[in-house]
Amino acid sequence: MALNMLKLCVGCDSVEDLEEWIAFRLDEKRRNGEPVEQYHTTRMVPTRAAEITDGGSLYWVIKANVQCRQRIIDIRPFTDSEGIGRCHLVLEPTVVRTDWQPRRAFQGWRYLKPEDAPLDIGDTSSGLAAVPAQLRKELAELGLL
Template structure:
């Protein structure tokens, strides 16, 4: 059964800023002769790996709203320069916008059940990609998304 993760996207103010950061990082890796890989390293390793890799995504909270997700491709154990073990979340570098969903701040990541995950922006929200994130969030708050 599929399971997702949710995490705050600290230091990012918009989906566009996240997309630019990802593209810059992938370009840096290409320039260094590496195989480009979008990833995020976190301190704690999820225990429910099989469910996360069964179609799960990482949902990003940007400025208090879930706005976008990325499909999880792999979870890899890594050791930092400080000798501390961490988990590298390997992500598909494609951002899928979601219907905005408010979230309070929290530390680290949390599991997110599919029933609680916001829907992807799709046919019923056609044209919504052109709206500013703040307006899209307000429309979702009053039930128009």
């Protein structure tokens, strides 16, 4: 069974912000002739990388709620120019919206077991995909989502 990761999406106010940022970075790579792939750089290398790359996703916490995820394609450890070990989490650029799940702030990333992960919005029959993001936020704050 695949293992997931959980990370704060710092600097994004919404899933739409994240999608715009991804599109901008991929276009920038195309223009510069670089490989067109999206990755997130993190300091710590997951020790359970094989479980994560076996179908796991990176779940993004935006404004104190898990709101979306991206499938993790690969995990590539490397050493930066200052000699510090880091890691690229290579992500599928498609963002999948999920049910909102409240989360407190934390540093770094956390493992997220599949049974603790929120469902994709498309996997439910509740019709949440049609509900505007602001209304979903308010409903989640009230504990109704």
